[in-house]
Amino acid sequence: LALSAALRQALDQDELSLVYQPQVDLVTGEVVGVEALARWTSPSLGPVPPDRFIPVAEDGGMIAQLGGWVLSTACTALAQVQEQLGRPLRLAVNVSPRQLRGRTWLDEIATAIEVAGIEPCQLEVEITEGLLIEDHGDVVAMLESLRTLGVSIVVDDFGRGYSSLAYLTQFPIDKLKIDRSFVQEIGTAKNAAIVDAIIVMAHALGMTVVAEGVETADQERYLRERGCDEVQGYLYSPGVPAGSLEMVTRALS
Ligand code: G
Ligand code: G
Ligand code: MN
Ligand code: NA
Numbered sequence: 001l002a003l004s005a006a007l008r009q010a011l012d013q014d015e016l017s018l019v020y021q022p023q024v025d026l027v028t029g030e031v032v033g034v035e036a037l038a039r040w041t042s043p044s045l046g047p048v049p050p051d052r053f054i055p056v057a058e059d060g061g062m063i064a065q066l067g068g069w070v071l072s073t074a075c076t077a078l079a080q081v082q083e084q085l086g087r088p089l090r091l092a093v094n095v096s097p098r099q100l101r102g103r104t105w106l107d108e109i110a111t112a113i114e115v116a117g118i119e120p121c122q123l124e125v126e127i128t129e130g131l132l133i134e135d136h137g138d139v140v141a142m143l144e145s146l147r148t149l150g151v152s153i154v155v156d157d158f159g160r161g162y163s164s165l166a167y168l169t170q171f172p173i174d175k176l177k178i179d180r181s182f183v184q185e186i187g188t189a190k191n192a193a194i195v196d197a198i199i200v201m202a203h204a205l206g207m208t209v210v211a212e213g214v215e216t217a218d219q220e221r222y223l224r225e226r227g228c229d230e231v232q233g234y235l236y237s238p239g240v241p242a243g244s245l246e247m248v249t250r251a252l253s
Contacts, residue, residue, distance in 0.1 A: 004060040006042050007053055011065055016040050018073055019239030020081075022252060023092070023210060023232045026224045031249045033090030033124070034081075035232065036074035037239045038066070058098045067099040068108050075116035075123070077242040082118075084246040092124040092154060097131040101138070106145055113151075120150030124175065127153065129161040132171055140171060147172045154210070159198060168205060176202045180213020180233070186222050199226050 010016055020034040038054070041047045057063045070093055078091040099105060113120050125146060131139060132155070143153055152174040160179040178198050185191035195211070202209045211223050214233030223231060237248050 003045070003048070003053070004056050004062075006045055007040070007056055007060065008062060010040055010042060011062060011069070015042060016066070016069065017241070018070065018077065019241055020074075020077070020245050021232055021239040022237045022245075022249060023090070023230050024236050024252060025230055026220070026228055030253045031089065031236075032230065033092060034078070034245065035092040035094075035126070035239070036070060036077075037094070038070055039239075054096060058096055063096055063099045064102045064104070067095060067102075067105075068112075070094075071108060071112040072115065075112045075118055077245075078122065079116045079118050081242060081245045081249070085249060088119070088122060089249075090122050090124055090152075091118070092126050094126045094156065097128070097134065100127065100131065100142060106142070106149070109146070109151060110149060113149075121152070124152040124154050126156040126177065128156050129158065129167075132167040133164065136170075143172050157212075159194060165201075168201075173205075173207055175208045175210060178209060178211045178228070180211075183211050183213045183219055183223075183233070184215065186219050192222065195223070195228075196226055199228050203227065 017039045018036045019039055020036055022031045023033040023035065024030065025032045038050045040053055057066045074091055074093055078089060082088050113123060146153060153172060154175040154177055155173055156177050157179045158176040159182055176198060178195060182191050182194050186195060199209050208229045210230040210232060211228050212232045214220055214223065214231045214235050216235060220231060220235060236252055240248050
């Protein structure tokens with residue numbers, strides 16, 4: 001079965017699932033949010049990573065369906081977990097450029113939030129730098145609408161893709177997520193300098209900073225000293241199913 005046919009079938013037969021990776025506040029040590037990450041185990045192909053099936057969904061016209069499913073599933077799961085915890089959490093979802101350009105996307109976000117009964121300010125949309133480089137006008141308008149709705153905008157994998165910094169002041173961005181390639185080489189002077197610069201710049205622009213791919217206590221210590229706001233990575237937890245999130249969150253906090 002070709003990947004795209006298998007994915008089409010997977011979407012119809014509920015073969016996809018989500019895991020949720022905790023995000024920890026570096027000052028309080030508390031879990032303050034989770035990132036939803038899509039997973040797919042195909043009966044015929046075995047586990048297929050999102051890096052492979054997301055592009056297939058985009059090319060095959062399935063990204064709207066997939067993205068809609070991710071949104072509604074994750075918002076519903078968040079509502080349940082915070083009821084178990086007795087306190088609110090934020091939810092970050094990854095959105096691909098083509099998904100954002102779909103006409104119904106803003107409506108779907110609003111609906112998912114409303115149906116789940118969560119607050120718009122709890123939702124973060126992770127976009128990639130690439131989106132900010134392409135067709136400027138439409139993207140600004142769409143992100144402004146998201147903002148008006150109360151949803152936050154995060155630039156994922158920051159620093160990896162493009163060197164233009166101009167877009168940082170042209171788009172309504174709330175948070176930068178430092179790409180894990182920089183975090184994992186904090187031990188080297190040059191990468192540490194890049195991490196420092198991103199943190200300083202983000203704060204000067206009124207944005208918060210989250211570092212991804214944090215795996216060691218040394219990396220955590222460095223990021224805390226430099227004033228990074230939040231961290232995410234295997235040091236704390238990998239992505240876990242919704243049913244494990246309450247336990248994992250309590251164990252970390
Ligand atoms: O979870 P993992 O590290 O395997 O994810 C690999 C990549 O797939 C990451 O860049 C992540 O942003 C992306 N990804 C994971 N889940 C989703 C999703 O639901 N939608 C989109 N567009 N990308 C996702
Ligand atoms: O691109 P995005 O940031 O959405 O990707 C998140 C991906 O990073 C997920 O696929 C997740 O499995 C992976 N990931 C999460 N924590 C770590 C970590 O500490 N180290 C590494 N190498 N990957 C991680
Ligand atoms: Mn992400
Ligand atoms: Na990332």
